[in-house]
């Protein structure tokens with residue numbers, strides 16, 4: 136017997152619509168012969184959660200999903216309820232102790248049920264509900280998160296394991312190819328563009344396939360901050376901001392990731408980041424601001440800001456380099472499958488959905504997967520980390536979904552760290568957007584910017600990692616929190632007064648001449664904020680923060696001179712640290728630990744570089760460095 140569960144979170148005005156929709160479901164039950172029981176009730180612990188239980192008599196095909204559950208989910212989406220989790224629990228007739236305490240007639244006679252559908256709206260009677268997440272079976276996870284991809288992975292589709300398997304497989308290798316290309320790169324962000332540049336430079340014919348109508352993915356909208364211990368501009372030395380080294384950056388990155396990181400990949404990042412930055416400056420014409428910041432989790436001033444103050448300042452130079460070496464970007468080209476004949480053989484090609492229909496491209500040298508993370512894939516997030524609930528906003532572009540990871544899994548690729556999902560603590564509180572003002576809280580902490588809650592009190596060491604800052608905010612239980620800084624800090628932290636003016640016009644930055652006035656504008660207890668600032672100013676003078684033990688540096692400026700500014704901030708889903716397993720050459724590793732021939736991956740689609748928590752400004756160097764490595768090696772493959 137299978138128990139299929141759907142948890143729906145509704146706000147109160149949708150509750151009525153949900154009930155009336157479910158009434159409609161009851162009226163249509165005849166077509167779902169295997170269903171023996173249906174329950175609908177409220178979770179007593181989380182008042183906005185409704186639980187829908189479906190009890191099936193037969194062993195249902197969970198790989199395909201039960202038609203009714205999908206019917207319900209589609210219906211929920213139609214009435215605008217997208218916040219739901221679905222899981223499957225395997226039960227047997229003998230498992231009825233699960234329903235202990237349930238006095239309903241139907242439940243007592245459970246094994247005898249046949250098409251006997253019961254609608255229950257009894258509220259809050261099953262304490263077991265609170266334990267439900269712990270009972271989620273692995274099969275349930277697969278179903279909930281990655282139904283289509285896992286169908287493929289579970290059945291070995293497109294893998295010609297044996298003749299019999301091949302015949303059984305729903306997805307068989309194409310009989311003819313529409314086109315042949317040396318190196319196919321999937322994704323037009325930092326990693327894809329860097330890979331295409333290096334492969335093109337080495338004479339390979341390169342095509343970048345991008346599913347969205349515009350190029351750049353998360354990279355083009357990113358905050359434009361890049362961690363490197365040095366660059367040809369030597370800003371740290373010039374601005375007299377202390378010491379740094381690749382080793383120090385390596386140590387910080389490992390520590391920031393709780394030592395889950397794969398050290399050789401971290402070594403690639405920290406030893407290659409300065410060279411990659413110089414490459415973008417020299418070959419792509421990339422420009423940096425004359426500023427260097429120390430960001431959360433970093434022990435040195437090493438975060439560079441691109442002149443444009445947004446990721447486009449890096450993607451445009453990379454696009455220029457890639458196109459100079461002949462790479463072509465094809466927009467609206469979505470990868471829908473990766474072709475591989477068997478578990479020993481190389482990647483053969485990709486299936487692509489194009490505006491003109493489906494095409495199969497034969498790959499002569501190699502495939503480079505640079506399709507980014509899955510922060511916008513709510514089902515996949517839920518499957519790997521249910522605590523990152525659907526209610527969170529996300530900073531990411533809409534195309535940050537994980538289908539390519541599933542395609543790679545289906546042909547044998549290993550994955551790791553999939554549950555490590557990062558929140559960005561400083562996103563715009565209502566939308567989750569990481570706009571230009573949302574970068575200030577990240578960049579300003581090394582210069583004395585502070586975070587305060589709605590009561591005007593500090594709540595965390597501002598130099599802490601993102602996961603620590605986010606958790607401290609969530610634990611406050613009141614939204615939003617604010618960053619407070621003054622004008623003196625702006626250029627030092629890589630900002631500009633033009634950005635400040637724009638942020639004020641948008642209502643994002645709040646400006647005041649005194650701390651009292653700022654508190655009034657933020658509707659905060661004035662005395663609290665004044666006291667907080669006074670204490671913090673004293674800590675900077677003393678070189679010690681007894682409240683949160685923040686390391687105080689000489690570069691930090693006390694909040695004494697106005698004008699002062701505030702910006703509201705709240706966590707939003709930002710980065711998925713997990714992904715496809717690669718080695719130091721960016722080759723994709725299979726589930727047996729072997730290299731999959733002619734298959735490379737780089738950027739956020741990979742796992743293992745950042746461990747449990749990515750340090751801010753480490754993603755761009757990760758993507759560019761590993762993208763370059765993938766491109767260089769892909770071009771050297773035999774056609």
Ligand SMILES: Cc1cc2nc3c(=O)[nH]c(=O)nc-3n(C[C@H](O)[C@H](O)[C@H](O)COP(=O)(O)OP(=O)(O)OC[C@H]3O[C@@H](n4cnc5c(N)ncnc54)[C@H](O)[C@@H]3O)c2cc1C
Pocket residue numbers: 321322323324325326327344345346347350351352353354355356357358359360361362446468469470471505506507508530531532534535536538539569709710737738739740751752753754755756758
């Ligand atoms: C708002 C924001 C700000 C950030 N700021 C910073 C920062 O300042 N510094 C820093 O270091 N990091 C930052 N990050 C993180 C960093 O930007 C990302 O980790 C990085 O851009 C990922 O690059 P990528 O090349 O791996 O993927 P992306 O840039 O996301 O590119 C992947 C591309 O693949 C495409 N794709 C996906 N699936 C398919 C498919 N099936 N077929 C074809 N194409 C597909 C996507 O549409 C996308 O365009 C930020 C992230 C966000 C969201």
